[in-house]
Amino acid sequence: MGGTSTATLKLKLKVWRQKNPKSDGHFEDYDADGISTDASFLEMLDVVNNRLILDGKDPIAFDHDCREGICGSCAMTINGNPHGPQKGTTACQLHMRKFSDGDSITIEPFRAKAFPVIKDLSVDRSAFDRIIASGGFVGVNTGNAPDANAMPVPREKAELAFKAAACIGCGACVAACTNSSAMLFTSAKVAHLGYLPQGVPERERRVLNMMKTMEEAGFGNCSNTGACSLACPKEISFENIAKLNSEFLRASALERG
Numbered sequence: 001m002g003g004t005s006t007a008t009l010k011l012k013l014k015v016w017r018q019k020n021p022k023s024d025g026h027f028e029d030y031d032a033d034g035i036s037t038d039a040s041f042l043e044m045l046d047v048v049n050n051r052l053i054l055d056g057k058d059p060i061a062f063d064h065d066c067r068e069g070i071c072g073s074c075a076m077t078i079n080g081n082p083h084g085p086q087k088g089t090t091a092c093q094l095h096m097r098k099f100s101d102g103d104s105i106t107i108e109p110f111r112a113k114a115f116p117v118i119k120d121l122s123v124d125r126s127a128f129d130r131i132i133a134s135g136g137f138v139g140v141n142t143g144n145a146p147d148a149n150a151m152p153v154p155r156e157k158a159e160l161a162f163k164a165a166a167c168i169g170c171g172a173c174v175a176a177c178t179n180s181s182a183m184l185f186t187s188a189k190v191a192h193l194g195y196l197p198q199g200v201p202e203r204e205r206r207v208l209n210m211m212k213t214m215e216e217a218g219f220g221n222c223s224n225t226g227a228c229s230l231a232c233p234k235e236i237s238f239e240n241i242a243k244l245n246s247e248f249l250r251a252s253a254l255e256r257g
C-alpha cells in the first residue's frame with residue numbers, strides 16, 4: 001500500500017454485509033472502479049453505494065456525520081485497522097491517495113460484544129453514552145459567568161486535561177483491543193474532568209460510576225497491550241489509563257472508609 005501517480009483507482013472491496021442485529025453477516029465482493037485519489041474513504045463508499053442503488057441493490061450502511069474527524073461516527077475497520085492504516089486519522093479523513101491501484105480492501109464493523117452490529121458497518125455504540133451519563137459531567141454554578149482567572153489551573157494540568165478532552169468517542173480503542181476494553185475511552189473522560197478544579201466535587205463518584213457502567217456494558221479489562229492508543233485517531237495517551245487506575249483505587253479506598 002502507498003502513494004500512486006494515477007488520478008483514479010480500481011479497487012477490490014470485501015465488505016461485511018449484515019441485514020440486522022439478529023441475522024448472520026458475511027463478506028461480499030465489490031469492484032470499485034474510477035475512484036478519485038482525492039476522494040475520502042467515505043466518498044469512495046458513496047460512489048459504491050450510488051452504483052448499488054442504480055442497480056436496485058441495498059446500499060452499504062455505515063455511520064457518518066461531520067466527515068471532518070470531529071464527531072467519531074465513522075467507525076469501521078479497514079484492512080484490520082480501526083479507522084484504517086493511517087495513524088491519527090478517522091475513516092472520514094483517510095484519503096484514497098493512501099491506496100494503490102489494484103489494492104484489495106477489507107471493510108468490516110468494529111467488533112466488540114458491547115458494540116452490537118445494527119446493519120453492515122453500523123454498530124450500536126450507545127454503551128459509551130451510558131458511561132458518559134454515569135459520570136461525565138461537572139456540577140456548575142449557573143449564576144453569572146465567572147471571571148476567566150477566578151479558578152486558576154496550572155498549565156501542565158490544563159494541557160493534560162485538554163489532550164484527554166480530544167477523545168471523540170469513536171470506539172476505535174475498543175475495536176483494537178483483544179479484550180474489547182473501553183479503558184482508554186473511560187480514562188480520557190476521567191482524566192479530562194479530573195485534572196480540572198471544576199471536576200473535583202464529582203471526583204470519586206465519577207470514576208466509580210463510570211467503571212461500573214463500563215463493566216455492566218460488557219467491555220473487557222485492560223491488559224496493557226497499548227493497541228488502543230496506537231489505533232486512536234486522536235492519539236489519546238495510554239498514560240490516562242494509569243490516571244484512571246489511580247483515581248479508581250483512591251475512590252475505592254475512600255468508599256471503604
Ligand code: SF4
Binds near residue numbers: 167168170188232235
Ligand atoms: S480514546 Fe481515542 S479511540 Fe477511544 S473513543 Fe476516544 S478518540 Fe476514539
Ligand code: FES
Binds near residue numbers: 067068070
Ligand atoms: S464522520 Fe465525524 S469523525 Fe468521521
